[in-house]
Amino acid sequence: MAHVTVVGGGVIGLLAARELRAAGLDVSVLDRGQIGRESSWAGSGILSPLHPWRQPDAVQPLSLWSQRAYPDLAATLAAESGIDPQLHVSGLLLPECPDAHVARAWASRWQVPLEELDAAAMRRAEPALAPHAGGLLLPQVAQVRNPRLMRALRIALQKAGVVFEEQHEVLGFVQRNDRIVALDTGHGRRSVDVLLVAAGAWSGELLRACGLDLPIQPVRGQILALKTEPGLIRHVVLAEDHYLVPRRDGLLLVGSTVEHSGFDKTPSPGAAVTLRAAAARLVPTLAGTPQVAHWAGLRPGSPDGTPYIGRHPQIENVYVSAGHYRSGLTLAPASAALVSALITARQSPVDGAAYCLDRPAVV
Template identity: 40%
Template sequence: RESSWAGGGIISPLYPWRYDDSISKLAQWSQAHYPAITRMLIDTGGPDPEYLKSGLLILEPTDTDRATAWSRRFDQPLHLIDLEGTAQCEPGLDTEATEAVWLPEVAQIRNPRLTKSLYHAIKQKITIHEQTEATELLIEQGRVRGVKTPTGILEADRVIICAGAWSSNLLSDIVTPPAIEPVLGQMIIFRHQPGAITRIVLHNDRYIIPRKDGRVLVGSTLEYRGFDKHTTEQAKQELKAFALAHFPGLGEAEIEHHWAGLRPGSPSGIPYIGPIPEIGGLYLNAGHFRNGVVLGPASTRLMADIVLDRTPILDTEPYAIDAKR
């Protein structure tokens, strides 16, 4: 129940035009494949991840020229709208924003349901060692031979480290670890009326996400305090104030839950996807920062292409461990 469970589930980077093109390419591949992935997971009998194309409404961006250039480059529908257009897009929104960006194709997914459904699907085909910490990599003559755990050794001639914010820990004793650090995000969720809010709203780097059942997620903080995952009353009140400023009707709704997760922060948010150069058979797939859900399918497919020596879906160079970020 870390960042994969804790995130908001927006299937798009926030302000996507502000990221390197390598992020947009991964995101675009994932976005194209999420509907089929969702159908496949439902067909296996797992929980419905509730893929929902609700669109993303971004209030008062300061760089609309970059936004429109990005939309043309990646063929992404994007509309610049005024105050009247914003009111039509999300009638319940209280805002004086005279300019907004509307991305109608952006979808969302419910992270807890997605992870449960993925677990249900993969456990039918592979062995999962739950609650089993990999404490050490086993290296012989420059190649990985497996991992050591408290319950014994798991032998393997290929090992992929995909441990989120903890990924550098396993590498620190054998190579200079890549720059991956924990970045805390706190969120709250309201129990509200279904249909009262229909669009994802983003303003000043914080967002409001309406779910099908009426629940409304609000996030997120960005805190650098190591692996401390405690929530704070200050963050809760700040997120509540942000939500009520945009949707006053939420003042009558109950805050159902307040939680936090640790993102795997990396320079520029570009994930590390590829082999560890110094150790044969050892790979890394981590450092997705705020975009784990949207980049997950593409980075997993790219990692599989690399490990299996297939033609990759994208140029692998931007994601290499030693690539400049």
């Protein structure tokens, strides 16, 4: 039986590990830190690209397939782990969307429900929202409480026999002919049968060490959490490139920044001011709402948000699933299905041609 070593314990790596284990392979997951504590933990949990009609065509099949898969996945993980990921179909509301005509064409092409709301309908949908002349609603967009999802995944995978090795940073690769035969880690050398690199923002650096130069760079995003009354906001609200994500218990996430700051995850006071101001413009009563948390995470940025999913062009036992940028959580189920199908030589539910590692660079 083949053994797969997954480098990266985020949602991309863990869902791939789940698929591979279900296919009968032995799987170990190595992470440079703690399992599930990087971008997958730090994100907002919105299960849709923020403006899906502004995404490349290649992102759409992964996104739509994954969105269909999430309800069963969340229910199964809750049953297996005892932790409810709190998937909730809250809808995505966009006040006064400037490219509504593009959104309508996209929705028609991909057969996605989309509603146009006038000012009165906007007020009924979100009474606390500042007045707007109208907007768009994607009623089927869901959200998940991503820290709970990651805990549920970890427990379910442990029960299934997946081995986790935390604080195992990969320092180098041992190559023999056209195969990686071992990894050098902070805990010594370990042999490799099949290797899957799903290390998020760190994937680019790792892959360059084994001869593959992919344009994956860390992009910092900061989020605030405010404490509100449950039900104050009912939808995910997206405007001015900022968003509000209401949790069931009244926690309200306000995001997010896009910063090219290397691997620095330090939250900044300036970002907090910007996010609080954006929240107050959307919902005036939030101006004095208590802030309960402020954090930052590193997205695995790629040139246009299209991930890299496939086998290394020169090394036969190395596979990659990385570069999902701001949509990792959204695209994870389909990405996992695709990369596991490549590793096991099975039929994939998604055509992988658009994600190959040697595709032309976006300029």
